[in-house]
Amino acid sequence: MPPIRILAIDPFDDTAVDAWWDAYATAKRAGMGEDALIWSREERRAELQQTPTTSETRAFVAVEGETVVGSGSLTLPLKDNRHVGALGVNVPPEHRRRGIGSALLAHLTSEAVAAGRTTLRAETSWPASAPADGSGEAGLEFGLRHGFAVAIGDLQSRLTLPVADAVIDEMLAEAPAEGYGIRSWTGPVPEDLVAEWAALDAVLDTEAPTGDLDVEASSADVSDYRADERLIDAQGRTCFGAVAVTADGHVAAYTQIVVSRDDGNAYQWGTLVRREDRGRRLGLRVKLENLRMLQRLSPETPRVYTFNAESNAHMLAVNVRLGFVATARMAEMQKRLGAA
Template identity: 35%
Template sequence: MVDDGDVSIVRVPLPERLGTPESAAFEELVSVMNGIAYELWGNDDFVYTAEAEQASFRAQEFHEKLIFAAVLDGAIVGRVVVDFPLEEDAITATLLVDVAPAIRGRGIGAALLAKGEELAADGGRTALSAYTEHPVGSLPDGGDVVRAAAGPSGLPADAPEVRFALSHGYRLGQIERSSQLTLPLPSATADALLADAVAHSGGYRTISWWRRTPDEFAEAFAALKERMTTDVPQAGIALDDEAWTPERVRQHEDELSGRGEPLLVTVAQHIQSGELAAYTEIAVPDDGDKAEQYDTLVAAAHRGRRLGTLVKLENLRRLGGLAPRIHRLLTWNADENTPMLAVNDAFGFRPHALTGNWQKTLP
């Protein structure tokens, strides 16, 4: 129950245009979320413009995204986003709940979560995911932790976010590690990694592109991206299979370009068969010194040949020529994904944060 009777939970429509009376609530919400992000991370790494957020929410062909805000005394103080995958047999929904730090503890987060769960149930979804973020500087050296089914890490049991999730019937399904790499990569490190990768990856070549997948690779690349829900560690979490087509690849590229974060992609191709065997993506922002590594995948049949290292090295080389202002790269991996974490360690990635993927099953 919300402790303050002046709080209401209202739908925030996605505006057609910004800078209009109709866009005021959306723009206010973006500003509030940016304040929450800055409070959590201590920097603007996850601060976004209203234009970027509008582009992200406008992409609704494969995911339906509903936004509700908590309003207190006429001001937005929190939100829940409900993300529905639109595959025909989808059973999942993702809830993103955030409340301004100054007014936490009044039941507003619980009210937002309840609204999200209500919408998910109305949409016929039974498997929910929610997330908590834990910057490495906030993690205590000792104390009780909550662990997922797999992986060595744990989240602090006394963290307010952890207590909140547990008290509302969620279990910790998976922990993701985010890691940060300082760029440029030292020459000695790059040379050693490349020599090892080349020694193991005979019969493969790398191909790179920027912003848009070449038409000749669109179908094969879509098939490779489809493996992200089948070939990656997912112990303890519910995922819907995703059907990827060249059209979906184009939509994803357009969304990220609209956000001002177009993709730089490198794939490994098996020369004899022409099959795409691995890929990695970096979302390169239009400004700033931080980029984000998105998917990295080596298809199961091609593992053990250092292809993950090979494509990451080439993508970093391309990044250095394309955007030399980028000096930090963030990446996320399942805590139990030992092979990819070992690759990251070899590159010099250092701990940045832990993300809790919390699961709840609805009746």
């Protein structure tokens, strides 16, 4: 049997990207079916082809003879969290248990070390119907075997649309947002709001439950945020945003839903209320207003997916009231290089 070779791919070589994506998508869908949340072929192509501004993603394939038997990725933040390398190791079921994943992981780790990274992060998911602790799940066991630990556990949930207006109205009545205005839009964040939006978005990863993740706040630079928006546009995605605004015009809370052109689904991204405005149910208000706008402007969108830390009991309870159903669990795994 020929040896396994790990090769970097040219993001502008369509055939190479297609083979890389096919291995990625096949591996992700194994055991997860329609609830495997994967970026589409063209979304990932756009990610690989972007001029790196806030992050750089490198793609690799594992090749046996002339056959691609696995794919890997390494994402390197460039403006913040420069100690972190985010890894993706994907081996289709028919090629597993032959050392291919281990070979990919070793190569990605060496690339991360060469880039000066000291913490590796990875994610793995399994169906909500499986044991909650992930016992017997290949991805989790692979990570643990290679020295990764679970830093935090998340719940993936799905909301089938539309949600009845009466349900939204009932919940809006519980979050009147007195003293605040609500603004919403599609596309890029309006210029007069973007600086404060970017500042809130930058601290989302540190203000939300983080478990044991070795993470710092993201860049709040407006030009960096605009670069991320340009990638979203290149991927054919549409953003739906809403904010609560104080009487003197400051952003007190924000939320964002992103709709994929390719799979048609909506994805709930960040929601955060700034510290001095908490306790007024502003997060609930902006999420409901944004959901109502999504249903009005994109009635063909069939469902919304979201992730929440399993420790975030309040938000999970809100999701249940709206009709979200748990579809999967995800372990965010971490390894500090040099650890046993």
